[in-house]
Amino acid sequence: MKRLAVFSFAVVLSVAAAWYRPGDSAHAMGMVSVKGGKAHHPVHLPSGKDRYTLVVTGTILPPYRGDTRVAVEGGPALSYDVYGSDPVIDLGLRRRPRFEDHTLIGLQPRDRFTLWVVMRPAEVDPVCGMGKQDDFIGFAHHGRTVWLCSQSCLDQFSRDPDRFHAGPRPAGRYAVTFHDTATDKPVLEIPVIFGGGEGHHHEG
Amino acid sequence: MKADHDTPRATSFWARYRTVILLASIILFLPPLAAVVQLTADVNFCGRWCPRMFFVWREGTSATAFLTGFVRSYMGVALVVGILATTFALGRHWCSHLCPVAAPLELGSTIVPSSLKLDFSNTPAPSFRYAYLSVFMIAPAIGIGSLCCNYCNFAAVPRLFGAAFNQGDLAYLLRFQGVVNLGLLLFLGIFAKGGRAYCNMLCPIGALDALSNRIGVRFGRRMHIDHSSCTNCGECARVCPTWAIETKGSPTINQLSCIPCRLCQESCPTEAIYYGRPASEPGHLTGFRNEDGELPLSAGFSIPKGAAAFAAVRQAPCGTKAPLDGVHRRAAAGGE
Numbered sequence: 001m002k003r004l005a006v007f008s009f010a011v012v013l014s015v016a017a018a019w020y021r022p023g024d025s026a027h028a029m030g031m032v033s034v035k036g037g038k039a040h041h042p043v044h045l046p047s048g049k050d051r052y053t054l055v056v057t058g059t060i061l062p063p064y065r066g067d068t069r070v071a072v073e074g075g076p077a078l079s080y081d082v083y084g085s086d087p088v089i090d091l092g093l094r095r096r097p098r099f100e101d102h103t104l105i106g107l108q109p110r111d112r113f114t115l116w117v118v119m120r121p122a123e124v125d126p127v128c129g130m131g132k133q134d135d136f137i138g139f140a141h142h143g144r145t146v147w148l149c150s151q152s153c154l155d156q157f158s159r160d161p162d163r164f165h166a167g168p169r170p171a172g173r174y175a176v177t178f179h180d181t182a183t184d185k186p187v188l189e190i191p192v193i194f195g196g197g198e199g200h201h202h203e204g
Numbered sequence: 205m206k207a208d209h210d211t212p213r214a215t216s217f218w219a220r221y222r223t224v225i226l227l228a229s230i231i232l233f234l235p236p237l238a239a240v241v242q243l244t245a246d247v248n249f250c251g252r253w254c255p256r257m258f259f260v261w262r263e264g265t266s267a268t269a270f271l272t273g274f275v276r277s278y279m280g281v282a283l284v285v286g287i288l289a290t291t292f293a294l295g296r297h298w299c300s301h302l303c304p305v306a307a308p309l310e311l312g313s314t315i316v317p318s319s320l321k322l323d324f325s326n327t328p329a330p331s332f333r334y335a336y337l338s339v340f341m342i343a344p345a346i347g348i349g350s351l352c353c354n355y356c357n358f359a360a361v362p363r364l365f366g367a368a369f370n371q372g373d374l375a376y377l378l379r380f381q382g383v384v385n386l387g388l389l390l391f392l393g394i395f396a397k398g399g400r401a402y403c404n405m406l407c408p409i410g411a412l413d414a415l416s417n418r419i420g421v422r423f424g425r426r427m428h429i430d431h432s433s434c435t436n437c438g439e440c441a442r443v444c445p446t447w448a449i450e451t452k453g454s455p456t457i458n459q460l461s462c463i464p465c466r467l468c469q470e471s472c473p474t475e476a477i478y479y480g481r482p483a484s485e486p487g488h489l490t491g492f493r494n495e496d497g498e499l500p501l502s503a504g505f506s507i508p509k510g511a512a513a514f515a516a517v518r519q520a521p522c523g524t525k526a527p528l529d530g531v532h533r534r535a536a537a538g539g540e
Binding site for chain 2: 002003004006007008009010011014015017018019020021022024025027051053055057081083084085086087088089090091093094095096112114115116118
């Protein structure tokens with residue numbers, strides 16, 4: 001009886017874990033090619049998160065060779081970083097493309113790459129709408145840090161924080177784009193669609 | 205006589221060097237060196253080395269795409285096939301000695317004070333494990349979600365090591381599922397008694413490996429209890445990291461949970477636990493070892509207890525090193 005109870009409990013727990021989608025991350029896949037490439041599927045992410053993590057895996061289709069610049073395009077503006085997955089200590093046992101300065105270097109046919117794209121909504125002063133700068137004043141509100149440009153904006157915000165919205169949220173269609181650095185032609189574009197619904201969660 | 209199991213604990217290589225082997229596995233498979241996975245131009249167990257995803261069928265996946273997954277993860281396929289085959293013959297040495305994903309959890313747990321550790325030994329691990337494996341396989345097939353790769357020890361542990369060096373690995377952890385994975389590794393690993401609760405309940409490779417271990421128990425080598433020597437003191441059950449030993453009534457080792465870590469063998473005051481072929485049946489004197497650590501009576505051949513003891517006593521005065529020497533030594537020491 002105890003075994004049956006534990007089995008049932010574990011099934012319920014596992015189904016809930018498999019079903020739940022937090023929406024702050026997703027997996028995007030695509031193939032880089034001279035004809036513009038092909039995304040396996042668009043990525044859907046909900047609006048309203050403070051941070052999104054996209055793991056992007058790709059394969060290089062022949063005959064493409066070259067270096068490829070990676071960017072996130074779309075508006076309103078997102079702040080984003082792209083990280084590679086190069087070995088910490090590269091033993092040089094096998095050739096592999098490197099990732100430096102948002103650029104995949106030395107791509108060859110049948111290479112594979114993995115990138116991590118971390119995106120955040122642009123941070124603005126919710127009172128005056130100015131984009132965050134280094135001298136902004138931080139104000140803790142509902143577990144988040146709200147950035148304000150001056151004491152005047154801080155005073156207004158602190159008197160009635162609920163009057164002000166946090167700033168523009170990503171909404172609509174964005175894309176993770178890959179451009180060949182030599183020709184500036186697109187070799188892959190993966191659509192990332194923000195808003196409503198839940199994130200597409202194909203993991204692989 | 206051909207040795208049918210390991211030498212006694214004083215000379216057992218697998219017992220003596222297990223920690224060293226686990227540490228070597230960490231160094232060879234995990235960042236910052238990750239030398240083994242670099243042989244295929246990889247940096248971790250994802251992609252070519254993924255051992256968990258290729259056998260999961262997702263709703264809408266064509267047969268061609270499913271088979272392509274085997275090709276894409278060819279090193280993972282080779283790893284799993286190798287693990288299951290060696291387990292069938294020799295027991296779960298991948299899990300006990302070689303797994304770089306389990307090694308940090310178990311070794312990490314040894315430095316956590318006992319008072320802070322959680323004891324999961326009241327949980328029937330196989331029930332939990334196969335419930336999890338069932339959902340792992342069925343949920344993606346019917347399209348209700350996926351446990352793979354969302355909750356993956358083979359992804360989380362390498363990135364836990366890599367996070368100190370690589371912002372990509374850090375990005376893996378700094379998200380909801382990264383935090384959950386990290387929590388599971390801590391809760392069921394480092395802060396679990398024995399450090400093996402994650403392995404025992406949530407690892408799909410471990411679950412498949414346990415099936416191979418159980419199915420092959422009649423043919424291969426496993427940890428066994430020599431019931432003639434066992435005093436049922438319970439020490440083996442106390443040290444077992446996978447709570448595989450049941451001591452109520454006649455002690456038994458559950459081959460669905462046992463990994464041949466030898467901790468029970470090392471702790472047994474009467475040396476009643478051995479690694480080898482299933483030689484003994486209750487009431488028979490098979491499984492005794494001579495001075496060379498050999499089983500005097502091989503698998504499939506046993507003689508009644510009284511006859512064996514009689515033979516041992518008969519041979520003792522001659523001072524010979526007969527196969528049943530061990531029986532005499534136990535008798536002289538007050539044992540059977």
